Amino acid sequence: MSELPPAAATTLTDLQAFAASVAHEIRTPLSAAAGEIEIALRRQRSTHEYRDALQRISFAISELIDISADLTLLSEPLEAVADMSRSVSLDTILSRVADRYASRDDVAVAVEGTSTTRVGGSERYLTRAITLIVEHALRHRRAGARVSLRMVAGAGPRVRLAVEAQAPGIWPQAWTALHDAADRPVGPLRLRTARRILEGSGGAVVPSATDAVHIELQRTA
Amino acid sequence: MRVLVVEDEAATRGLLERGLREELFQVEAVADATSAESRACAGGFDAIVLDVCLPDHDGFTLCRRLRARGVDTPVLLLTGRSSLADRVRGLDVGGDDYLAKPFAFEELLARLRAVTRRGRSRHLGGVLSCGSIELDQHARRVTVDNNRVVLSHTEFRLLEYLMRRAEDTVSRHDLALYVWDGKDDCGSNVMDVYVSYLRKKLGRASGLIRTVRGIGYTMTAQDGQRV
Numbered sequence: 001m002s003e004l005p006p007a008a009a010t011t012l013t014d015l016q017a018f019a020a021s022v023a024h025e026i027r028t029p030l031s032a033a034a035g036e037i038e039i040a041l042r043r044q045r046s047t048h049e050y051r052d053a054l055q056r057i058s059f060a061i062s063e064l065i066d067i068s069a070d071l072t073l074l075s076e077p078l079e080a081v082a083d084m085s086r087s088v089s090l091d092t093i094l095s096r097v098a099d100r101y102a103s104r105d106d107v108a109v110a111v112e113g114t115s116t117t118r119v120g121g122s123e124r125y126l127t128r129a130i131t132l133i134v135e136h137a138l139r140h141r142r143a144g145a146r147v148s149l150r151m152v153a154g155a156g157p158r159v160r161l162a163v164e165a166q167a168p169g170i171w172p173q174a175w176t177a178l179h180d181a182a183d184r185p186v187g188p189l190r191l192r193t194a195r196r197i198l199e200g201s202g203g204a205v206v207p208s209a210t211d212a213v214h215i216e217l218q219r220t221a
Numbered sequence: 222m223r224v225l226v227v228e229d230e231a232a233t234r235g236l237l238e239r240g241l242r243e244e245l246f247q248v249e250a251v252a253d254a255t256s257a258e259s260r261a262c263a264g265g266f267d268a269i270v271l272d273v274c275l276p277d278h279d280g281f282t283l284c285r286r287l288r289a290r291g292v293d294t295p296v297l298l299l300t301g302r303s304s305l306a307d308r309v310r311g312l313d314v315g316g317d318d319y320l321a322k323p324f325a326f327e328e329l330l331a332r333l334r335a336v337t338r339r340g341r342s343r344h345l346g347g348v349l350s351c352g353s354i355e356l357d358q359h360a361r362r363v364t365v366d367n368n369r370v371v372l373s374h375t376e377f378r379l380l381e382y383l384m385r386r387a388e389d390t391v392s393r394h395d396l397a398l399y400v401w402d403g404k405d406d407c408g409s410n411v412m413d414v415y416v417s418y419l420r421k422k423l424g425r426a427s428g429l430i431r432t433v434r435g436i437g438y439t440m441t442a443q444d445g446q447r448v
Contacts, residue, residue, distance in 0.1 A: 024274070027301050031323035032232035038326045039240045060232060139229065140276045143256055171253070171276045 021188045022071065029063035036060070066128075070193040073125070081125055082200035087220040088126065090117040090151065090159060096127045097134065097149060107134065110150035117151070117159055119217040121201030126217065129197035132190040133163050133205065133213055142168040152214070158203070159219050164212040222337065222385060223265055226250040227257040227280070228272040228299070237270060240326050245382050247395070254278040261287055266294050268337050270329070273300035273311070281314045288315035295336035299324070349384040352429045352442045356384055365426045375400060376419045383430060383440035392437040 004012065040053040073081055091114040098109035119126065130149065137147045146166045153160035195205050202218030224241055228234040229252045241248045249266075251257050254275045261269055269287075273280035284296050298316040300307065311319045317336040320329060349356045353366045361377060363370045372380065378400045383391060396412060416438065420427035428444035 024301050027322055028230050028233065032230075032236055034323050035233070035236045035240070035326055039236065039243070042240075042243070042326075056232065056235075143252060 018189070018192070021192075022067075025067050025189045026064065029060040029067075033057045033060035033064075067189065070128075070132075070189060073128075073193060074196060078196075078200045081197055082121060082202070086122055087118045087120055088123040090114040090119055090217070092123060093119075093127050093130065094149070094151075096123075097130050100131060101134075106146050107138070108146060108148040110148070114151055118220050119159055119201075119203075120220040121197070121203070121218070125197045126201060129194040129201075130161065130163075130215060132194040133215060136188075136190055136194075137163050137165050137170060137213070141165045141170045145169055157219055158216045160206075161215040161217070162208075162212045163215065222267045223247045223249070224333070225257065225260055225266045225269045225294075227252075227254070227269065227275065227283070229253060229275050230272075233272075237329075240329075244330060245378070245385060252276075254280070254283040258283060258286060258290075261292050261294060262290055264292075264294075268333055269294050269296045270333070271296050271298050271316075273298055273302065273307075281310055281316075284311070284316050285314040297329075297332055297336055349381070349387075351384050351387045351440055352444065353426045354380075354384070354423065354429060356381055365423055370422050370424075372419070372422060375415055376422065379415055379419055380423075383438060387440045387442065390433050390436055390439050394437075396437060 036053050036057045040050060045053075091111050094109055094111045094114055098111055101107035101109060134147060134149055141147060142165075145168055148162075148164050148166065150162055150164075151159065152162045191205070198205055198215065198217070204216045206214040206216060208214055222245075224246045226234060226237045226241070226248055228237060228250065231252075234250050234252065238248050238250050249260060251260060252275075254277045257269075257271070257275075260266075271280045271284060275283070278286075280298055280300070284298065287294070287296070295317040296315065298311045298319045299322060300311070300319070301322045308319050318332050320332055349358065355364045355367075356362075356377075358381065363372055363377065363380065379396065382396065382400060393412060400415075401411075416430065416432075420430060423429070426444075429441055431439045431441060433439055
């Protein structure tokens with residue numbers, strides 16, 4: 001590696017970091033699914049217990065499918081991801097994110113006041129990008145912290161959303177990762193995917209000084 | 222046996238909690254190194270299952286800090302990183318063993334048994350013995366003076382838990398938690414009925430289970446009077 005030109009060495013380092021991140025992301029749900037199956041088969045169980053185990057396995061497999069979709073997305077041309085010819089209502093996107101967390105009391109999504117706001121990009125991809133930022137906050141919050149998603153600025157050419165971890169907040173290391181993801185096209189798979197979608201859609205990920213990250217989306221008519 | 226599980230991934234943490242509880246471990250689970258350090262230093266754990274990748278500090282750092290603070294609880298490190306350098310680092314910072322993800326739960330149990338056995342005389346698995354009673358955890362077979370005793374599932378779990386904690390006073394609350402998954406009210410007489418069934422089946426060895434009035438039960442190697 002020392003014989004490589006600096007730019008190539010940087011690319012290789014980024015690629016190695018990305019590969020490690022992808023391996024980690026895949027390993028987590030894969031381990032969960034394999035473990036659930038092993039534990040479920042260790043003894044005779046009731047139908048209810050098997051149903052619960054199958055639901056958890058199904059959730060893990062859904063995560064693997066999402067990761068596969070994210071990797072596909074990263075391999076696609078930017079214009080296919082961005083799809084700026086489309087315009088979507090912000091409340092449609094936020095409602096989809098809210099639906100995902102409907103059964104949880106540690107995530108609050110404020111949809112009110114967003115029905116007249118339209119943003120450019122693919123509904124599916126933008127929903128995915130915002131979900132990935134929320135997931136990052138959930139994964140890195142301190143014990144007991146709730147995570148909220150709301151619109152903080154609706155005027156101007158860009159719409160700004162805030163993903164916030166309420167007190168006791170989020171671990172500082174998580175913000176470092178967010179800053180890294182905002183500065184360079186590296187970092188964990190989730191953040192890298194979110195960044196690609198948002199930037200391809202004319203938006204951005206903007207870490208703030210507090211326990212929040214702002215997501216900017218391109219306003220459309 | 223009390224195990225502290227330190228794992229930030231909710232799905233994996235839940236899996237470890239459920240699986241270990243089914244194997245009669247008493248489990249406390251936390252999601253970050255800061256909480257783990259506080260709990261581990263408070264003591265009372267027989268082993269710590271520690272994920273290396275945590276949101277605040279990595280597991281290596283936590284393990285080193287625990288050793289520096291005099292916590293000698295056996296630590297089983299879990300990680301996705303399985304290179305030789307990482308394994309060596311894990312052991313160098315005071316870890317007792319190292320398990321790469323994804324892992325088989327059976328292997329986790331075996332390694333837990335191994336790391337715990339090193340510092341303790343009690344068995345976590347295999348064959349438990351107390352006085353004339355022998356209990357084979359894998360074959361799920363119980364003998365008294367080498368004569369087979371057939372137990373129901375609940376009776377077996379009850380005896381297994383008492384034998385694992387032999388010579389300890391086991392509270393009714395702990396028994397309710399680990400034999401009935403907390404579904405039995407420890408003030409009800411269901412537990413007493415099952416202890417009664419168990420004593421009858423153990424015959425001459427029934428005196429090894431002693432009632433500690435107002436608290437619970439003790440399993441002793443010496444036949445004794447109920448107190």
